Amino acid sequence: xxxxxxxxxxxxxxxxxxxxxxxxxxxxxxxxxxxxxxxxxxxxxxxxxxxxxxxxxxxxxxxxxxxxxxxxxxxxxxxxxxxxxxxxxxxxxxxxxxxxxxxxxxxxxxxxxxxxxxxxxxxxxxxxxxxxxxxxxxxxxxxxxxxxxxxxxxxxxxxxxxxxxxxxxxxxxxxxxxxxxxxxxxxxxxxxxxxxxxxxxxxxxxxxxxxxxxxxxxxxxxxxxxxxxxxxxxxxxxxxxxxxxxxxxxxxxxxxxxxxxxxxxxxxxxxxxxxxxxxxxxxxxxxxxxx
Amino acid sequence: xxxxxxxxxxxxxxxxxxxxxxxxxxxxxxxxxxxxxxxxxxxxxxxxxxxxxxxxxxxxxxxxxxxxxxxxxxxxxxxxxxxxxxxxxxxxxxxxxxxxxxxxxxxxxxxxxxxxxxxxxxxxxxxxxxxxxxxxxxxxxxxxxxxxxxxxxxxxxxxxxx
Numbered sequence: 001x002x003x004x005x006x007x008x009x010x011x012x013x014x015x016x017x018x019x020x021x022x023x024x025x026x027x028x029x030x031x032x033x034x035x036x037x038x039x040x041x042x043x044x045x046x047x048x049x050x051x052x053x054x055x056x057x058x059x060x061x062x063x064x065x066x067x068x069x070x071x072x073x074x075x076x077x078x079x080x081x082x083x084x085x086x087x088x089x090x091x092x093x094x095x096x097x098x099x100x101x102x103x104x105x106x107x108x109x110x111x112x113x114x115x116x117x118x119x120x121x122x123x124x125x126x127x128x129x130x131x132x133x134x135x136x137x138x139x140x141x142x143x144x145x146x147x148x149x150x151x152x153x154x155x156x157x158x159x160x161x162x163x164x165x166x167x168x169x170x171x172x173x174x175x176x177x178x179x180x181x182x183x184x185x186x187x188x189x190x191x192x193x194x195x196x197x198x199x200x201x202x203x204x205x206x207x208x209x210x211x212x213x214x215x216x217x218x219x220x221x222x223x224x225x226x227x228x229x230x231x232x233x234x235x236x237x238x239x240x241x242x243x244x245x246x247x248x249x250x251x252x253x254x255x256x257x258x259x260x261x262x263x264x265x266x267x268x269x270x271x272x273x274x275x276x277x278x279x280x281x282x283x284x285x286x287x288x289x290x291x
Numbered sequence: 292x293x294x295x296x297x298x299x300x301x302x303x304x305x306x307x308x309x310x311x312x313x314x315x316x317x318x319x320x321x322x323x324x325x326x327x328x329x330x331x332x333x334x335x336x337x338x339x340x341x342x343x344x345x346x347x348x349x350x351x352x353x354x355x356x357x358x359x360x361x362x363x364x365x366x367x368x369x370x371x372x373x374x375x376x377x378x379x380x381x382x383x384x385x386x387x388x389x390x391x392x393x394x395x396x397x398x399x400x401x402x403x404x405x406x407x408x409x410x411x412x413x414x415x416x417x418x419x420x421x422x423x424x425x426x427x428x429x430x431x432x433x434x435x436x437x438x439x440x441x442x443x444x445x446x447x448x449x450x451x452x453x
């Protein structure tokens with residue numbers, strides 16, 4: 001039987017209460033939302049927090065809404081709700097593509113968007129998708145809120161820049177007209193973590209790529225993105241050559257680990273191919289040609 | 292710590308350790324062993340129960356997190372001495388062999404049919420993709436769900452109306 005080490009349990013009633021509880025209990029306290037990342041780690045004793053602060057009652061963090069030119073997603077939005085959201089699909093198909101291949105429907109009923117980002121697993125799909133989107137994360141502490149780009153959130157495997165007494169409350173996505181997006185993932189079996197995965201967000205001005213975001217999961221890309229590949233094709237014509245160039249640079253700049261999901265060189269080749277497919281689909285969607 | 296959980300319509304209060312998982316609360320504290328305990332890693336889905344009407348893997352939820360909420364287990368599917376259509380479907384279409392995955396399968400697919408009374412085969416297979424079966428090859432499970440979709444429970448008010 002896998003059982004976590006003993007801990008104290010607290011239930012937060014508001015964001016302010018969660019922050020106050022984090023401050024009172026210090027560095028060995030952790031927030032728990034869906035629990036599908038932290039509980040498995042606790043069962044394996046990779047994590048042994050002294051206090052768990054349950055934030056499932058913070059319903060104010062469960063909303064998805066549009067504010068001006070931003071799409072806002074509460075940190076406690078479940079994966080299932082992100083997948084079911086029409087407004088999310090309208091602006092960012094990449095998120096629906098990604099959610100369809102994150103775990104399984106029952107796990108998606110519990111796991112949260114904020115929890116996935118904060119867990120910062122190197123193979124986590126939403127970090128790559130939201131990195132490609134260039135989303136921001138709102139982080140609250142007793143001193144107020146600060147906004148951090150998703151691309152700056154992760155400081156290492158399973159590590160983020162969120163301080164012990166802070167809580168991620170919201171993700172903000174820019175809404176850009178003329179944008180198409182897509183996510184492609186290869187997994188060993190349904191619901192598994194990626195062998196490799198790539199996401200693309202493309203904004204076209206006529207035939208020119210005016211902005212592009214390329215996200216990568218599970219292949220050791222710094223901050224889950226291929227920024228050199230983005231720089232190489234921004235301003236170019238959206239054609240086969242640009243797609244191939246980005247794919248090649250992205251494959252070169254990632255650093256996949258050899259593990260039970262495959263050897264490094266295989267994953268590198270796969271990352272390139274998936275970048276190609278994600279870019280092609282994103283561009284087609286941008287042009288209104290469904291792919 | 293003290294928890295109060297409504298399980299199959301009945302309220303239970305227990306003094307528990309915060310680290311107790313919901314699956315063990317149901318099995319060991321309440322004696323409801325119809326909820327099975329399998330992989331312990333949220334992969335296999337044999338421990339699926341419904342919490343507030345939504346299927347969750349009870350090996351990856353603390354009993355403490357269920358306090359104040361409503362849990363439905365396989366023991367609660369039967370109503371007024373009559374099996375739920377999903378139970379009848381699994382029986383009629385031979386949707387089980389060893390039966391280890393069956394409670395989780397039924398609580399997941401009951402939820403599917405509540406949300407989508409006429410699912411396609413692809414939708415059924417997608418819904419149960421977090422519930423592993425090592426016996427049936429899934430074919431008869433899909434048939435069982437289709438059977439249940441074709442035989443919805445007739446509620447008392449509908450009987451009176453007709």
